[in-house]
Amino acid sequence: MTIINWRCVPRLTGTRFVQKIGDQALIGVIDRGSVVWRGSAGLLCRNRSMGILMQIAKNTVVTLTFELLDAQGNMIEKAESPIAYIHGGFHGIFPLVEKALNGKQAGDSCQVRLAPNDAFGEYDAKLVQVETRDKFPPDVTVGMQFEGRGEQSGHAVVYTVTDVAEDKVVVDGNHPLAGQTLNFSCTVTEVRVATGEEMEHGHVHGAHGHHH
Numbered sequence: 001m002t003i004i005n006w007r008c009v010p011r012l013t014g015t016r017f018v019q020k021i022g023d024q025a026l027i028g029v030i031d032r033g034s035v036v037w038r039g040s041a042g043l044l045c046r047n048r049s050m051g052i053l054m055q056i057a058k059n060t061v062v063t064l065t066f067e068l069l070d071a072q073g074n075m076i077e078k079a080e081s082p083i084a085y086i087h088g089g090f091h092g093i094f095p096l097v098e099k100a101l102n103g104k105q106a107g108d109s110c111q112v113r114l115a116p117n118d119a120f121g122e123y124d125a126k127l128v129q130v131e132t133r134d135k136f137p138p139d140v141t142v143g144m145q146f147e148g149r150g151e152q153s154g155h156a157v158v159y160t161v162t163d164v165a166e167d168k169v170v171v172d173g174n175h176p177l178a179g180q181t182l183n184f185s186c187t188v189t190e191v192r193v194a195t196g197e198e199m200e201h202g203h204v205h206g207a208h209g210h211h212h
């Protein structure tokens with residue numbers, strides 16, 4: 001945990017931070033260019049220039065908003081709501097993004113360029129296969145996806161139908177974004193310590209995580 005000089009970022013209005021200090025949970029919300037901090041005893045202060053923010057480290061739960069862009073800067077995916085992952089090798093996010101986020105805190109942003117091998121892999125022409133049509137439902141159309149087992153790898157692979165002919169169907173087992181260089185852009189909205197149960201399960205519980 002570190003104490004920093006808090007720089008207000010107006011475009012983050014509404015961003016919510018949660019910071020645990022001892023038993024007390026402090027909630028900070030950016031409002032009209034200042035941070036309003038509330039604790040269990042009620043309103044703590046407003047316009048506070050010093051914020052106490054937890055840094056991203058192993059076994060912290062990181063909540064962030066993100067955008068995924070292609071190499072030309074075209075939007076591929078924009079997160080509708082924040083996502084959360086456990087930091088420190090739980091495979092919740094691209095490893096290079098984890099590396100870039102290490103030590104950052106709520107309010108920080110980062111941009112990471114992901115080569116195909118750092119994202120969804122190189123395009124593998126061997127994963128394109130021509131199958132007989134009788135293996136598929138009668139209404140098979142381009143774009144449908146099926147789970148299959150790779151003949152060489154033996155792993156379950158999701159295949160996308162790319163062409164349908166009279167008696168043949170072409171399927172592609174590459175991820176739709178395979179072979180692409182991507183730009184991952186994100187803003188951290190919350191950092192907290194992961195619970196023991198979350199670390200055991202390897203995923204985040206509660207808001208933006210699993211509910212079970």
Ligand SMILES: [Zn+2]
Pocket residue numbers: 198201203205210212
């Ligand atoms: Zn769980």
